[in-house]
Amino acid sequence: MAQIGLFDIVGPVMVGPSSSHTAGAVRLGLAARRILGSEVQRAEIELHGSFAATYWGHRTDVALVAGLLGMTMDDERIPQAFELARAAGLEYTFASADLGDVHPNSVRIHASGSAGAITMCGSSIGGGRINIFELNGFQVAVDGSYWVLLTRHRDTPGVIAEVTKVLAIHGINIAFLDVSRQARGSDALLLAQTDDPIPDLAVDHVRRIPQVLAVRTLPCF
């Protein structure tokens, strides 16, 4: 049985009204920004299920934009997120969408900025906890409680060994490791969740592996 955190029970400290529909939504927006790796200039946001049905009551829309602006769930500026987005030059649209057989509190965010563009699908699973289940078309499972190293690479033998070797050299322990691809010979995704932060030097080493096309790290969020 997992150990229950004291401050998950006496907490989290958050801006209301709903841990699942407001606090979790801020975290999903923030996750999209961190994954993108730059300020978000444009976001197309699609709300699924209960998010689409009740966003106006729990301010799921405001919360997602607050997260895209870089706010955390306890930021007292969350109610002003739409005004702050205008000032920051963040354009956003909202629509409802059926994302299939996924958690009722789910969202698809297509975000773009100077670092490029990403498409992320995630769910708010209760108590402010989230799960990102799709990233740029790849199935993933990230909840923000670990540091993450993400690579997109050519699906060839030895790449995973090279990447994990770099982490080992830097003394970084891997808690979870997922690899996936869309088809044989196409680009593949590696997702390592680690107990330790991943320094820039390690990222540079991974980037120098010839078959690696792109590298990104995510902090805990």
Next chain:
Amino acid sequence: MQITSAGQLLELCSQGKEKLAQVVAEYEAFRSNTSVQAVLERMGATLEVMRASVEKGREDEGKLSRLITGYGRLFARAEQEGRLLGGSLFKNAVLYALAVGQYNASLGRIVACPTAGSCGVVPGALLAAAEELGSGDQELIDALLVMGGVGIVSAAQGPISGAEGGCQAECGVASAMAAGAVVDLAGGSPEQVFAAASLALQSHLGLVCDPLASLVEVPCVTRNATSAVTALAAANMALAGIPAVVPYDEVVGAMKAIGRALPESLRETSLGGLAATPTGRRLAQELREQYRL
């Protein structure tokens, strides 16, 4: 180290002659790989957020909430004008719980305890009791640790979300946590802490989660206030030596079983209960038309 049940926590206390608060602080320090001092400091910061949410909530006019309007303000004004019954402990518990619930509905910063929907219960009962007793911050932080212990054993054995267990799992557990904390603050024993928690949760069994229009407003905010008062009553009964008869762990088990037996319409879906009354349906319809995506 694990915290799995009230029974286990009580045994740890009697074996090591340790205070309940200390056991919980050591557990969290071990779990999150930090020091007991860091845990105490974080709890102190959490206490400050709770206090600030009471202060801001009692002034809040409710411009951002959809159905309720400045409940904390209304109650505070009536109190100032001498229109209310009862002593300060009772009135303040209701006022603080309303204030925090209102502030949550107004997109204010609160401590979810254990959830945002039940965030007013603990500040209501505990901060009102602390004023009555003249407790200092150290004692309050200890009481919050005890409260966390009650919450952790609840979450380890049952649901703490309305979607899973109904309101008994949110306001009910919050009331149990608050009752335990108040007993600790008043100098009660660990056994009395869990007797109070048990009595408070017993009074919430079967309570459904049926909010109007899927909002965390009606009946949530006023229910937070009544759950805070129930916590105080349970704490007093436990301090008087009235036994819970059924141990807390077993009450949580009953709560879990009742939660499973509740139809989905009464678990935060806004399809049953108060949400399905003519008034509930009308208000939801009006709001939905206003905000259709």
